[in-house]
Amino acid sequence: MPLQKPTISKEMVKKHSLDEEFLVLAEEVLAEVLGLENMSFVKPLFLKNRTLTVACTKVDFAPNIREKQAIIVEKINQKMGKNEVDRIRYLL
Numbered sequence: 001m002p003l004q005k006p007t008i009s010k011e012m013v014k015k016h017s018l019d020e021e022f023l024v025l026a027e028e029v030l031a032e033v034l035g036l037e038n039m040s041f042v043k044p045l046f047l048k049n050r051t052l053t054v055a056c057t058k059v060d061f062a063p064n065i066r067e068k069q070a071i072i073v074e075k076i077n078q079k080m081g082k083n084e085v086d087r088i089r090y091l092l
Contacts, residue, residue, distance in 0.1 A: 050086040
């Protein structure tokens, strides 16, 4: 029996596109709030259950994210035009 190609629906393509747009927007806000010079330490990964998960490659930079979480969340939600993010979780 030959293997079947996975089917990609229009909804899946649309969701992927929206996810990519969100990550670009989140990266812009993070750069704005944390500073462009610090973006080598921070990368937004995904949004799930209203929690933005961010990779943080510098351990001593994580407190900066925590301190500015409210500002970051507020700015992302403003740019999105709706409340999509409640909090930030960071992975070290």
